Amino acid sequence: MKNTLFLIAADAPQSGKSTVAQYLYNYVRDVMRRNVQQQTFAAPLKEMLATLLSGSLGHSNTEITAALTGDNKLGRVKNLQSDITYRKLMQTLGTEWREATGVPTLWGEIMLARLQFLKPCGQFVIVDDFRFPLEANYLLEKLNPDEWQVITIKVTREKAEAVTGHASEGGLKDWPFDHVIENNGTVTALYAKVKAILV
DSSP states (O other), rough: EOOOOOOOOSSSTTTHHHHHHHHHHHHHTSSOOOEEEETTHHHHHHHHHHHHHHSEEEEEEEEHHHTSSSSSSBBBOOTSSSSBBHHHHHHHTTTHHHHHHTTHHHHHHHHHHHTTTTTTTOOEEEEEEOHHHHHHHHHHHHTTTTTTEEEOOOOEEOOOOOOOOTTTSSTEEEEEEEEEEOSSSOOHHOOOOOOOOHH
16 A cells, blocks of 8 residues: 655645644544654754754753744844844755755655655655755655655635745745645635545
8 A cells, every 4th residue: 555645835824734734634643544644844954953052052942942833933043143033044954055065855855765764554644844846856756656646735825925035935836736725715614625635
């Protein structure tokens, strides 16, 4: 039985991408009774920055969580003299560092290494921070199609405002997504659209 990789993107913040990913996870686990896990391309970045923030900049675990996954992503980095945000550290570590290595597929290769620890046994993997075509293209090229199916999903919302100003934003406008979920109604309607992908 094949493994299934879901790559989920959003056209703007607050589109409902995390809600879709969480419902998908719960449905696969609780209703389908299948093995499922959540992964992110950003996990290694957050691990590196967490070490920096705790080891060199005196951040507590609570402050690190707020800075990297909570409501302080746009906050100014504590104990630095320069005016830079946690979000900027994440963006530049992910993109500019990747480019400086000369390995444009770096984060795709890291994700591939993590996925290859899984055996083809019907495992579901949900990645909700899909931002770059080259990452998905790399995984589509390297994952054995006899062992993996890859499903790409974009979540859109009319009232969500797109973010610009960095290469990590807006790079998927021409990507041929397998499914586009319009999140303009109720949460119940959103859940029904996610469920329809699985049945």
